[in-house]
Amino acid sequence: MQPIHPIHIIILRALRHTDTARYSTLRAQAGLESDVFKFHTRKLVTLALIEKRTDGAYQLSPSGKEYANRLNESERAVQHQPKLSLCVVVEHTRAGQPSRYLLQERKRQPFLHYWGCISGPAVWGEQFEVTAARELAKQTGIELACQLRTFMRVRDYAADGVAILEDKLFAIVYARTRKTLEPHQQWTGGANAWLTLAELESKTTYFEDTAAIIASAQSKRFATRDHMYESHNY
Secondary structure: OOOOOHHHHHHHHHHHOOOOEOHHHHHHHHOOOHHHHHHHHHHHHHOOOEEEOOOOOEEEOHHHHHHHOOEEOOOOEEOOOOEEEEEEEEEEEEOOEEEEEEEEEEOOOOOOOOEEEEEEEOOOOOOHHHHHHHHHHHHHOOOOOOEEEEEEEEEEEEOOOOOEEEEEEEEEEEEEEOOOOOOOOEEOOEEEEEEOHHHHHOOOOEOOOHHHHHHHHHHOOOEEEEEEEOHHHO
């Protein structure tokens, strides 16, 4: 639904603090001519963010209430929030040998060629375990039951340590196998391989958080990590 017009923000902000409002009241707050304001109200109705009642007044729709709840009151804009993603830790255990983990080399920006855990976006209204199992099967061809273990927050900063490049909250989901399961070697987003942590750390570029993510999955403890990146490494 992004980007949204600044006038839409004014209307949503006004309706956030009342049950209903008349057209004339909303137009006065926006400070627009009638034809221009009518265009914007119709747009919000089309987006299903506001509803026009039978008495002519306007109110927020259920989706409009959720959207308006994310508005920054002082800046009159939609406030930034951490991006919610899934990180899938898949461990292969063998008696007397170090564990191997199903890891992936990214074939997409950002972090092109970086190695790390299988990841994917969280899906609205769906259990993390369901989404994780589907992503795992899609990206590797391996089907395993997944279990939510913990969360990790990762903030990526520019080299100056001020500008935030990304703010991510990972739901860390875990799966384990004792069988030797061969993944698809490559899909459109990355190349897959079973690696020990030592083998991962021998790679030219890899996410330094990977070992911490695996440790969090095993200990079930929340963790937070901050990093700084030069532009050519991001």
